[in-house]
Amino acid sequence: MTAKVTVEDVERVAELAHLELTPEETPRMLHDLNAILDYVAELNELDTKGVTPLAQVSELGDAAGAGALRADLLLPSLDRAVVLAQAPETDRVFFKVPKVIER
Amino acid sequence: MGGRRGSNDVATRPHEGPEKGRKKERIRLSIEAKTPETYVEKPRTLAGLRADLAAGRTKAADLAASYYERIAQVNPRLNVYLSLTKERAMEQAERMDALAAKGDPLPALAGVPVGIKDVLVMRGAPATAGSKILAGYWPPYDATAVERLEAAGAVLLGKLNCDEFAMGSSTENSAYGPVRNPVDTERVPGGSSGGSAAAVAANMAVATLGSDTGGSIRQPASFCGVVGVLPTYGRVSRYGLIAYASSLDRVGPFASNVRDAATMLSVIAGHDPKDATSSAAHVPDFAAESDKPVAGLRIGVPREYFAEGLDAEVRAAIEAGIGALEAAGCTVKPVSLPNTKYAVPTYYLIATAEASANLARFDGVRYGPRSKNAETLSDMYRHSRDEGFGAEVKRRILLGTYALSAGYYDAYYLKAQQVRRLLAEEYLRAFDSVDAIVTPTAPTPAFKLGEKTGDPLAMYLADIYTVTASLAGICGVTVPCGATQAGLPVGMQVLARHLKEGTAFRVARAVEAAHI
Numbered sequence: 001m002t003a004k005v006t007v008e009d010v011e012r013v014a015e016l017a018h019l020e021l022t023p024e025e026t027p028r029m030l031h032d033l034n035a036i037l038d039y040v041a042e043l044n045e046l047d048t049k050g051v052t053p054l055a056q057v058s059e060l061g062d063a064a065g066a067g068a069l070r071a072d073l074l075l076p077s078l079d080r081a082v083v084l085a086q087a088p089e090t091d092r093v094f095f096k097v098p099k100v101i102e103r
Numbered sequence: 104m105g106g107r108r109g110s111n112d113v114a115t116r117p118h119e120g121p122e123k124g125r126k127k128e129r130i131r132l133s134i135e136a137k138t139p140e141t142y143v144e145k146p147r148t149l150a151g152l153r154a155d156l157a158a159g160r161t162k163a164a165d166l167a168a169s170y171y172e173r174i175a176q177v178n179p180r181l182n183v184y185l186s187l188t189k190e191r192a193m194e195q196a197e198r199m200d201a202l203a204a205k206g207d208p209l210p211a212l213a214g215v216p217v218g219i220k221d222v223l224v225m226r227g228a229p230a231t232a233g234s235k236i237l238a239g240y241w242p243p244y245d246a247t248a249v250e251r252l253e254a255a256g257a258v259l260l261g262k263l264n265c266d267e268f269a270m271g272s273s274t275e276n277s278a279y280g281p282v283r284n285p286v287d288t289e290r291v292p293g294g295s296s297g298g299s300a301a302a303v304a305a306n307m308a309v310a311t312l313g314s315d316t317g318g319s320i321r322q323p324a325s326f327c328g329v330v331g332v333l334p335t336y337g338r339v340s341r342y343g344l345i346a347y348a349s350s351l352d353r354v355g356p357f358a359s360n361v362r363d364a365a366t367m368l369s370v371i372a373g374h375d376p377k378d379a380t381s382s383a384a385h386v387p388d389f390a391a392e393s394d395k396p397v398a399g400l401r402i403g404v405p406r407e408y409f410a411e412g413l414d415a416e417v418r419a420a421i422e423a424g425i426g427a428l429e430a431a432g433c434t435v436k437p438v439s440l441p442n443t444k445y446a447v448p449t450y451y452l453i454a455t456a457e458a459s460a461n462l463a464r465f466d467g468v469r470y471g472p473r474s475k476n477a478e479t480l481s482d483m484y485r486h487s488r489d490e491g492f493g494a495e496v497k498r499r500i501l502l503g504t505y506a507l508s509a510g511y512y513d514a515y516y517l518k519a520q521q522v523r524r525l526l527a528e529e530y531l532r533a534f535d536s537v538d539a540i541v542t543p544t545a546p547t548p549a550f551k552l553g554e555k556t557g558d559p560l561a562m563y564l565a566d567i568y569t570v571t572a573s574l575a576g577i578c579g580v581t582v583p584c585g586a587t588q589a590g591l592p593v594g595m596q597v598l599a600r601h602l603k604e605g606t607a608f609r610v611a612r613a614v615e616a617a618h619i
Contacts, residue, residue: 010501017459017504018466018481019497020489032498032559033505039560040448043518046525053520056350057336057576058380060527060601070376082243088473095468098480 005033142177142285143328144306149215149363152309156203156214163196163203163214167258170216174260174307181283183298183307184218187261191227192216195258202256211370213256218308220299221262222269223354224343225249232345233267233277233295236491240470246343247378248312248354248371255370260308263298267493268462269314269347271295272322272565275556276495283552284327286592290549293323293565296357300327303357310358310367314344316351317450318545318569321581324357325544325594328583330364330611331357333569335601336576337382339368340375348457349380351450351573361582361611365389368604384602392605397613398432400606403537407443408568414547420585420593420619421543427617428541428610438533438540443571445522447563450570452506452519459503465491498559527575531600534577539610540598542568544581548591568596578604582611585619 010030014021021029054060081092089096155161171189178184199214224230224242231237245253253259266276274282274297282297284290285305292301296313300323303311313320315333324331332355339354346352356367372386404425409418429435467473467487474486492500506515533540546567555562572579577598584595595614599607 005505009505013501013505013508016508017500018463018484018488019492019500020485021497022489025494025497028494029498029501033502035560036451036502036563037505040452040515040519043445043448043452043522046442046445046522048518048521048525051521051524053517054524054527055520056380057527057601060531060576069379078243083469086240086243086470088467088471097468098478098483100480 005030005037140288142181142288142305146303146306146309146359148360149212149309149366152215153209153213156199157209159203161214163199163258164193166214167192167196167216167260170260170308177305177307180288181285181301181305181307182280183264183282183301183305184261185221185231185264185279185298186228188225188228188259192258192260195253195256199256199258210254210256211366212252215257215309216260217252217257218260218263218299218302218311219249220265220296220311220313222265222314222345222347223249223312224345225259225262228262230262230345231279232269233265233279234491234493234496235278235472236465236488237471239472242343244343246354247340247375249343251371252312257370263296263302263311265298265313266295266319267496268345268458269295269316269319270458270495270499272318272562273550273552273555274298274323275552276493278493281552284549286328286590287549290551290591291326293326293545293549295319295323296331297323299357300324300329300331303327303329303359310356310363312371313355313357314347315353315355315573316347317454317573318566320353320355320357321569321579321594321596322545322565324581325592325596326549328586328592328594329357329359330361330583330615331355331581332364332368332604333572333579334368334372334604335382335578337380338372338384338578338602338604340378340381342375342377346461348454349461350457351454361580361608361615362390362393364580365393365604365608382602387605389605389608393608393612395605395609396432397428397609400433400539400610401537402428402433402435402610403438403533403540404435405438405440405443405533405540405542407440408542412546412564412567413543416587417543417545417547417593420587421541421595423619424584424595424614424617425541427619428613431613431617433610433613436537438537440529440533440571442522442526442529446526446571446574447567449519449522449526450566450574451502451563452515453523453574455499455503456506456516456519457503459500459507462496462500467491495559523574526571530571530575530577530598534600538599538603538606541610542596542598544568544594544596548587548589548593572596572598577601578607580604580607580611582614584614
């Protein structure tokens with residue numbers, strides 16, 4: 001966990017996250033990511049061999065939040081017209097986006 | 104100012120012209136430089152409101168109107184509300200007045216004016232999450248917690264300012280400008296639920312809802328001198344809460360006193376089929392729980408929460424609070440939580456990883472603005488997100504994406520999840536020998552606007568005492584516990600096991616009663 005993030009790393013991660021960074025933002029993010037990763041490297045001091053990762057507190061013995069899944073029933077949902085009214089572009093049935101495949 | 108009595112009252116200053124206000128500010132500073140401009144005003148208590156409403160001494164409609172007046176007066180300075188829902192509020196108030204007039208039994212929160220943090224959706228108001236990326240979005244449904252408040256008679260006044268997507272510890276990350284602390288307007292109210300805490304402190308609502316992922320209810324409650332509740336994970340439905348980090352996000356109330364906060368929690372808690380992590384556990388009458396005496400309770404004090412970095416005045420106030428608990432008949436004993444120092448790094452890896460996935464949905468397709476400068480789908484996603492997200496949100500998405508990316512997953516995300524288990528188990532072990540654990544809520548009182556904005560790490564450390572309970576899923580209450588020489592509030596965090604909110608409320612009541 002020895003972090004040394006490069007400009008290329010920042011650009012690659014930004015692309016994965018569908019983020020665009022301006023030329024001014026990139027060095028700032030580079031600096032901040034390295035500072036934060038240096039700090040979180042403290043976790044290396046802890047021996048976690050054999051420790052089961054905890055993703056949800058419901059996995060803990062006496063915790064709450066272990067609610068059962070509800071039955072898979074067809075129930076009324078939000079009205080399509082109401083939902084689509086919030087979108088930037090639709091054809092009243094689907095959301096519209098720029099063309100993906102060139103013919 | 105001749106003849107206008109009350110014009111010295113700072114709370115009325117936003118009514119005056121800007122010129123006048125500024126001039127007076129300068130004079131004030133030179134005469135009494137020690138007294139900060141303050142907007143603190145205690146709201147009514149639920150019990151008082153209820154008695155007045157039932158007896159016909161107060162009308163819910165008049166009360167709502169008076170809160171809107173108060174908001175119009177002080178919001179220009181404090182920037183607490185982002186939008187108001189007057190029509191919906193007045194309709195509800197009139198319904199409650201009709202019930203009272205008929206002599207019908209009144210629901211638990213009849214006529215109580217409340218505000219909602221703008222990360223919870225609510226019909227009839229735009230939902231922004233403090234971000235430009237949702238500009239213009241009017242959600243067509245109510246969050247479960249919002250719906251339950253209204254069903255219990257509460258009057259929903261409007262939506263409250265917060266850090267963008269609840270990411271921050273000072274409310275300075277809101278795209279709609281920072282909230283100012285009503286206690287001292289040069290200081291932050293804490294965050295991310297800064298608007299929710301400030302609204303109660305400044306009497307712009309009787310109670311409010313916020314959300315807490317790493318401390319976002321507790322820390323601002325502490326900074327503003329009000330009560331804030333972190334319910335057990337699963338206790339309150341997350342349906343309608345705009346997700347930040349789903350395994351950590353909780354919805355909880357703010358109020359001016361412990362009993363009212365307990366009443367609020369009883370209303371919003373309970374199983375909801377719309378949230379798969381919602382707990383089916385019975386919901387007690389938390390207000391009644393909070394009335395029980397504390398004598399005989401075992402209170403743990405973890406030494407790791409009183410180490411380097413704790414402000415001396417905060418320490419003194421919390422020690423006075425612990426003394427009050429002892430005087431009330433509690434047994435105080437030291438407990439050890441040696442892994443505490445790993446909580447902040449663990450939290451920031453897990454929360455940002457989950458955020459990077461949750462925030463993928465904001466892409467200019469279904470809601471919010473779409474960038475006009477894109478021809479391809481990929482460009483449209485990227486430009487819309489670039490134009491919509493602020494710097495801290497981008498920073499956290501990048502960190503989270505990095506921690507989840509191929510080659511780094513085991514070293515960062517998996518490691519953090521393992522440490523999360525160690526931290527949670529450490530807390531649960533401590534609760535084998537104590538009923539509650541008390542700590543400072545934050546290492547310092549409210550800091551100045553701009554003081555930490557240049558250094559993300561310094562800002563993250565404002566959460567040092569709150570993140571562990573978030574990771575462990577346990578519950579807690581922060582209660583005012585004295586103040587510094589300068590009059591800045593100090594909050595004590597009272598933590599209890601999963602589903603033991605009643606115990607936390609009891610202990611908090613005892614601290615409150617001591618008037619430290």
